Amino acid sequence: MSIKDYRGDVEKCCRCSCCKFIPLQKVKGSKYSYACPSIAKYNFNAYSGGGRLLSMYSMLKGEMDYSEKLKEITYNCNMCGACGVSCNYAMDMQVNEPISEFRVESVKDGQTHPALEKVIEGLRKTNSMVPVKGKRGDWAAGLNLKNAAQEQVDVLFHVGCKTSFDPKMHKLAQATAKILQKAGVNFGIAGDVEVCCGGRAYQMGYEEDARSQAKKNMALIKKAGVKTVVTGCADGYQAFKVLYDKFGVKGDLEVLHISEYIDMLMKEGKLKLTQKVNMTVTYHDPCNLGRKGESYKHWKGVRKPGNRFMFDPPKDYRRGEHGVYQPPRDVLASIPGLTLSEMTRIKEYAWCCGSGGGVSESNPEFAMWTGKERIEEALSTGAEAIVTTCPWCEKNFKEAIMASGSKLKVYDIVELVEKAI
Amino acid sequence: MFLSPEVYKKFEDIVGEENICGDLAIMPSYHSGQIGAVVLPKDTEQVQAIVKLCNRLNIQFTVMSTGFIRAAMPQGCIYLDMRRMNKIIEINEKDMYAVVEPYVTSAELQAELMKRGLNCSIKGSGAQCTAIIRGHGHMDLSTGGDDRNQLGMEWVTPAGDVLKLGALGSTHEWFCGDGPGPSLRGVISGRGSGDALAEGGVITKAAMKLYHWPGPAAFELEGQSPNYNLKEIPPNFMVRYYSFPSVPQMYEAELKIGESEIMFALMGFNVAMLSANISPNMEMELEVIEKLNKEVQGPGFYVIVAANSPEEFEYDQKVLDKIISDTGGKSLAMVEDPKVGALVLIHGVRISVSIRETFRLRPVGGKAYGFQIMGQRDVNIKWIDEAANRKKELIKKGLGADDGGVYFGWSVENSHLGKTEIFFDPSPHPESLDAIIDWQQTTARKALEDHLNPPTHLPLSVVGPEVSNYHIWSKKLDEAFNPNGTTVVLPSLMG
Numbered sequence: 001m002s003i004k005d006y007r008g009d010v011e012k013c014c015r016c017s018c019c020k021f022i023p024l025q026k027v028k029g030s031k032y033s034y035a036c037p038s039i040a041k042y043n044f045n046a047y048s049g050g051g052r053l054l055s056m057y058s059m060l061k062g063e064m065d066y067s068e069k070l071k072e073i074t075y076n077c078n079m080c081g082a083c084g085v086s087c088n089y090a091m092d093m094q095v096n097e098p099i100s101e102f103r104v105e106s107v108k109d110g111q112t113h114p115a116l117e118k119v120i121e122g123l124r125k126t127n128s129m130v131p132v133k134g135k136r137g138d139w140a141a142g143l144n145l146k147n148a149a150q151e152q153v154d155v156l157f158h159v160g161c162k163t164s165f166d167p168k169m170h171k172l173a174q175a176t177a178k179i180l181q182k183a184g185v186n187f188g189i190a191g192d193v194e195v196c197c198g199g200r201a202y203q204m205g206y207e208e209d210a211r212s213q214a215k216k217n218m219a220l221i222k223k224a225g226v227k228t229v230v231t232g233c234a235d236g237y238q239a240f241k242v243l244y245d246k247f248g249v250k251g252d253l254e255v256l257h258i259s260e261y262i263d264m265l266m267k268e269g270k271l272k273l274t275q276k277v278n279m280t281v282t283y284h285d286p287c288n289l290g291r292k293g294e295s296y297k298h299w300k301g302v303r304k305p306g307n308r309f310m311f312d313p314p315k316d317y318r319r320g321e322h323g324v325y326q327p328p329r330d331v332l333a334s335i336p337g338l339t340l341s342e343m344t345r346i347k348e349y350a351w352c353c354g355s356g357g358g359v360s361e362s363n364p365e366f367a368m369w370t371g372k373e374r375i376e377e378a379l380s381t382g383a384e385a386i387v388t389t390c391p392w393c394e395k396n397f398k399e400a401i402m403a404s405g406s407k408l409k410v411y412d413i414v415e416l417v418e419k420a421i
Numbered sequence: 422m423f424l425s426p427e428v429y430k431k432f433e434d435i436v437g438e439e440n441i442c443g444d445l446a447i448m449p450s451y452h453s454g455q456i457g458a459v460v461l462p463k464d465t466e467q468v469q470a471i472v473k474l475c476n477r478l479n480i481q482f483t484v485m486s487t488g489f490i491r492a493a494m495p496q497g498c499i500y501l502d503m504r505r506m507n508k509i510i511e512i513n514e515k516d517m518y519a520v521v522e523p524y525v526t527s528a529e530l531q532a533e534l535m536k537r538g539l540n541c542s543i544k545g546s547g548a549q550c551t552a553i554i555r556g557h558g559h560m561d562l563s564t565g566g567d568d569r570n571q572l573g574m575e576w577v578t579p580a581g582d583v584l585k586l587g588a589l590g591s592t593h594e595w596f597c598g599d600g601p602g603p604s605l606r607g608v609i610s611g612r613g614s615g616d617a618l619a620e621g622g623v624i625t626k627a628a629m630k631l632y633h634w635p636g637p638a639a640f641e642l643e644g645q646s647p648n649y650n651l652k653e654i655p656p657n658f659m660v661r662y663y664s665f666p667s668v669p670q671m672y673e674a675e676l677k678i679g680e681s682e683i684m685f686a687l688m689g690f691n692v693a694m695l696s697a698n699i700s701p702n703m704e705m706e707l708e709v710i711e712k713l714n715k716e717v718q719g720p721g722f723y724v725i726v727a728a729n730s731p732e733e734f735e736y737d738q739k740v741l742d743k744i745i746s747d748t749g750g751k752s753l754a755m756v757e758d759p760k761v762g763a764l765v766l767i768h769g770v771r772i773s774v775s776i777r778e779t780f781r782l783r784p785v786g787g788k789a790y791g792f793q794i795m796g797q798r799d800v801n802i803k804w805i806d807e808a809a810n811r812k813k814e815l816i817k818k819g820l821g822a823d824d825g826g827v828y829f830g831w832s833v834e835n836s837h838l839g840k841t842e843i844f845f846d847p848s849p850h851p852e853s854l855d856a857i858i859d860w861q862q863t864t865a866r867k868a869l870e871d872h873l874n875p876p877t878h879l880p881l882s883v884v885g886p887e888v889s890n891y892h893i894w895s896k897k898l899d900e901a902f903n904p905n906g907t908t909v910v911l912p913s914l915m916g
């Protein structure tokens with residue numbers, strides 16, 4: 001693909017500004033009505049979803065070329081996908097795809113960001129998106145888990161770079177293992193041979209690297225002979241489920257996020273949550289589990305004759321409608337003593353945690369600002385903790401909380417489930 | 422960059438480094454690459470300082486709230502993007518007005534108001550647009566439209582003076598647009614039919630008139646985008662779409678409904694616009710248009726009954742039934758389905774999918790061509806059939822796109838006033854655009870000859886002599902308020 005393939009989409013932007021706000025039906029007042037962190041922080045139109053499309057249009061028409069400012073705008077986007085959801089409430093056109101493709105094309109054209117280059121260099125050398133400290137499988141020491149590369153298992157638990165290499169996050173993988181054991185799941189891990197899913201590399205614009213990671217992962221899965229992958233990380237979930245499908249390598253692999261899997265296990269009666277966790281929490285939908293987590297839709301066809309932007313067969317747009325929204329909520333609702341108090345922006349129109357799109361590496365201040373906005377929204381619910389289902393969100397929230405001096409606690413859903421079993 | 426570094430620095434000193442940008446990379450996202458710099462003022466003082474500096478340096482400026490309007494800009498002009506002025510300053514429940522800054526959207530204001538049992542007029546362009554600019558929308562029957570809803574106002578004139586208008590001019594209250602204190606309402610907002618702000622300058626705060634809202638504090642929605650809907654229609658609410666054998670019969674029904682004061686909203690959507698509101702995608706929209714076109718007997722409108730009590734609801738329904746039966750109206754079965762009715766209700770009240778009506782099926786990159794008349798309802802309804810027939814002829818010849826809808830319009834202020842409008846999109850035929858522009862000009866000239874309304878699409882020098890030499894007065898107003906010609910007034914689609 002290239003941005004040329006999205007000419008019709010970018011041409012279709014009518015500058016209505018809906019991409020800047022959550023879907024209008026969901027606007028509940030003057031607070032928490034904004035959807036896009038980038039335009040909310042930087043204010044100039046070019047930082048909005050529509051602004052990005054209009055810049056591309058200008059480039060496609062040959063009226064504008066790359067520049068330092070354009071690069072700065074390009075990389076100051078969390079790639080959270082909220083603009084696309086708001087646009088697609090009313091319009092039939094792709095928004096997130098051309099924005100993503102523009103990054104890919106920028107990288108191909110050498111318009112890269114030094115901080116992201118560094119991360120990708122690391123990925124190429126170490127198969128990890130984060131600096132490698134110790135070994136990938138260190139978190140599992142003493143847990144006696146099966147190695148999926150060597151033993152026959154039903155389920156592969158893909159842990160992800162952040163949880164594997166950040167000692168403070170090890171507890172998430174450990175809690176997950178404990179939950180799966182409790183439910184009697186025949187699962188394994190890839191341990192030291194696990195590799196990065198490539199999802200974040202793709203968000204940063206490095207498609208070739210993402211494809212290379214996809215190949216490595218699918219080879220490992222094939223070798224292990226597993227039919228189901230469970231991820232503990234929303235980015236990993238999106239990569240295995242959506243991106244690999246887009247790349248044409250996913251096959252019939254079943255991909256589940258741990259929150260979905262726990263929900264399934266509970267509904268099948270294999271897991272019971274009995275211990276009280278007396279707490280009021282709010283739930284943050286990670287972008288890659290929610291709106292960006294809905295299945296990839298393969299489409300092959302042609303534009304219909306005439307000047308309308310319609311296709312044969314019709315395009316079924318990914319509007320964020322079918323993300324994973326209910327399972328984590330059902331899991332939380334099953335924890336005795338726990339009360340869920342929802343934020344204003346939830347599900348397909350949730351505000352991003354801030355760490356996506358490489359922003360936490362290229363512009364930590366922007367990542368922090370976005371996170372702080374979410375923390376403020378979480379506090380407005382009266383909750384004492386914010387629960388998420390992605391270690392990248394957790395990390396960004398913890399930093400934002402520390403910087404703002406708030407007392408809000410942060411949990412991954414598996415930590416609460418672990419307390420309740 | 423069109424501005425010299427020295428001049429740029431002067432503007433930067435007013436708003437701060439982060440709030441000015443002259444880089445070409447941001448310009449396509451505004452309207453043109455001609456802009457000297459976009460500035461983001463945070464308050465009236467900054468706006469005034471920018472405007473004064475523009476006057477001193479003889480630089481033209483213009484302003485946007487949410488920026489739906491597109492237009493070419495003079496080279497090197499300053500563009501004030503009002504994004505940072507986004508506060509609701511006051512909601513006065515007792516005197517029923519809300520004071521807002523320009524980047525408060527109608528969606529935000531209305532949501533705050535509904536919690537308080539209040540509502541405001543929202544322009545048909547959608548709730549994502551600013552709440553402060555005058556205009557017309559789906560609830561005009563009960564909320565009125567145009568500059569009627571603008572009360573006290575703070576205005577930075579094109580020369581850089583801060584004027585407090587209406588009641589604000591002599592008190593600290595915002596309750597009235599016409600005094601006690603100077604009223605420039607007609608001059609600022611009402612002049613001409615094509616401009617949002619005929620005199621330019623910058624509105625920095627305005628009080629908008631509020632209305633009673635008998636519905637829930639918020640719509641409880643289920644489902645995910647784009648399929649939000651109500652579980653059920655709230656008590657004492659009803660939604661219907663009625664079609665009529667002819668325009669005069671439809672108008673008679675509108676008039677009676679208006680005079681009986683029973684209705685919350687009456688919007689004369691054609692079937693295409695109705696379909697856009699209830700269909701989540703284009704394919705379904707086209708299917709529904711086809712179905713509806715088979716069912717309707719002619720032009721029509723949707724209505725929303727919103728009563729305060731079961732007794733009032735019963736009364737409203739009875740009156741409505743009588744009017745509809747007296748005027749030959751026929752209710753669309755599809756809208757009687759509560760799920761479909763609920764969609765019309767939430768979109769009709771919150772004006773949340775206007776983009777679907779106006780842009781989803783429109784040719785890509787398409788400019789909106791059309792024609793509109795606003796004014797006395799009986800007068801502006803007169804031109805529809807004739808202009809629509811000429812549109813249909815062109816469609817038959819392949820010279821215009823068939824949008825399935827022909828025309829639309831609605832009553833304002835209980836049907837004394839109203840608006841009628843025709844959208845007309847070009848077809849792929851090479852002569853289509855010329856044919857449409859010719860249609861537009863003919864329609865405009867006819868409106869002028871028949872004394873229907875001062876039409877848009879004709880130069881002021883042609884329209885002026887027909888309306889008390891308005892072009893001469895207009896020039897005088899320009900000289901008085903915009904002495905240095907620094908304000909650039911962008912055209913708008915408002916009527």
Ligand SMILES: Cc1cc2nc3c(=O)[nH]c(=O)nc-3n(C[C@H](O)[C@H](O)[C@H](O)COP(=O)(O)OP(=O)(O)OC[C@H]3O[C@@H](n4cnc5c(N)ncnc54)[C@H](O)[C@@H]3O)c2cc1C
Binds near residue numbers: 625789
């Ligand atoms: C497809 C479409 C449909 C529309 N339908 C309707 C309709 O049904 N009813 C209706 O009334 N209007 C309609 N309009 C016009 C519409 O009212 C305006 O586009 C809308 O209100 C603009 O809101 P905005 O915040 O985007 O204003 P902008 O686009 O930012 O500005 C609109 C105009 O007002 C000026 N302006 C903006 N802010 C200020 C300020 N603070 N001080 C002084 N001047 C200012 C601008 O210079 C410009 O001339 C439509 C427009 C479009 C494109």
